[in-house]
Amino acid sequence: MTSKERAELRKQANTLEPLFQVGKSGFTPGVAAQTMEAFNTRELVKLKVLLESAPETPRETAEKLAEATGSQVVQVIGGSIILYKENPDLNNENAAKKKPAKKVKPKAKKKVKPGGLSATSRAAAKRKAIHRAKVEERRN
Secondary structure: OOHHHHHHHHHHHOOOOOOEEEOOOOOOHHHHHHHHHHHOOOOEEEEEEOOOOOOOOHHHHHHHHHHHHOOEEEEEEOOEEEEEOOOHHHHHHHHHHOOOOOOOOOOOOOOOOOOOOOHHHHHHHHHHHHHHHHHHHHHO
């Protein structure tokens, strides 16, 4: 995984809520099973390790979980762990759900008179000329 891919995954995981917590029991087969279950419906999983009661550090827990689930550790910050495991089934479903892009109609061009200016531009030019004339009158 490249650093750009990791950065994109961190960005996506920023809004995720932790799915579950790893507590005083630490890493157990139940935690691994629960994580594998989560990877059935998503590719990115965020977990919380309770720092005061967990027997292992969050980094150790993340490495064990990644090994047990076949996933990759994206980030470990404080007590938060972010794991990623690509799921080809989810990618195919998402691609099938996407709607084809709509065709965008080109905007109608403004009608320009032979003088070369549109009605809006002519009105603005007229206002400027009136303003200049008033300013000139005040000077005299």
